[in-house]
């Protein structure tokens with residue numbers, strides 16, 4: 535409701551001048567940062583991160599209001615993130631331009647579109663696994679998962695026929711952007727923000743060239759880029775709109791999936807009885823495949839309930855998107871508190887996913903809790919409302935296919951300390967989870 539009377543600001547601390555509580559947020563264990571504040575202040579509290587005053591929300595009902603009432607809470611990111619991803623990208627849009635883009639992007643990630651990618655995704659997995667045998671069998675999980683999700687993102691965006699040299703050059707630029715993603719927006723020579731912005735500019739130039747080439751040969755090619763280039767005249771997008779959205783989708787698809795996959799491997803390592811259950815399920819599918827001498831299919835991925843629940847629990851426990859950013863379009867009153875116009879509002883998924891009210895014994899990794907569907911709006915790893923994730927099915931299929939082949943070929947042990955978290959830019963196990971692989 536818009537404000538009436540004189541409600542007060544929510545309780546909470548704004549931290550240090552300018553940096554606010556940013557440092558605490560990105561160095562502490564995220565569970566500790568949020569749960570300490572929730573205990574002290576309740577389900578709505580104020581803070582100050584990345585240069586912005588904000589209100590954090592840990593009630594599912596209120597989080598849902600924030601995500602679905604887009605006329606009161608528009609999607610917005612700190613200016614640093616908006617500049618890095620491109621101002622025309624889908625994340626920052628509203629109204630008819632947003633729904634137009636959303637339909638186009640969704641069409642490239644519907645089950646019907648993913649079905650056609652399964653074979654290629656399987657090839658990527660098999661090549662990746664084969665490449666490990668050539669090393670000492672010691673790998674950095676996050677790096678390898680990034681390679682994998684990057685290649686899948688590339689084929690979904692540029693089509694299955696994309697040339698390796700076309701995409702290799704984009705990789706280091708992406709890495710640079712990722713490094714600057716959580717940095718303070720200080721555009722001084724040498725800062726990670728400055729490096730990320732330079733990489734963003736180069737990436738834009740490369741993409742413009744790819745767009746130009748594809749327009750010249752009239753064949754627009756496959757993938758999302760093919761869809762965006764092939765629009766009828768009245769629906770056409772400018773090159774800038776196309777570039778920002780291609781860059782945005784790759785970003786949204788790449789690190790997210792790689793980070794969740796890294797957690798997935800960690801949890802399967804930490805809980806051998808779950809790994810055994812997953813292996814039994816996958817072995818059955820492998821036997822069927824062997825009988826008919828075929829690769830994995832979309833239908834196979836629909837018959838993996840045990841593995842699917844492990845993935846659901848991984849998404850809950852890892853909660854790699856601890857929160858999202860929205861902005862109050864006008865002064866709004868929520869639960870008796872004022873949210874001033876222009877303040878950021880952050881639904882705290884992680885805190886909701888770790889609430890014992892909705893997920894009993896929340897620190898326990900227990901996939902069986904998903905044998906019963908979670909209460910409405912309490913489980914939002916892919917968001918909610920108009921901006922919810924169009925890539926959720928692709929992400930899950932990627933995980934299922936990797937697990938199918940990995941559990942058939944390898945067991946793995948974690949090297950060194952197996953605790954702790956770092957941000958690159960999403961929370962992942964410390965040092966990216968170095969593991970030693972043993973061929974079965």
Ligand code: HEM
Nearest residue numbers: 624625786787790791794915916917921922923924925929
């Ligand atoms: C496990 C991996 C992933 C997770 C946890 C994840 C999570 C999310 C979440 C929470 C949102 C909502 C953002 C908001 O409301 O502001 C979102 C949006 C989005 N995701 Fe994903 N995502 C994943 C993988 C992917 C993949 C593979 C793609 C590839 C298509 C993708 C593309 C997008 C796009 C384009 C949006 C913006 C949608 C919009 O603004 O309307 N994501 N994602």
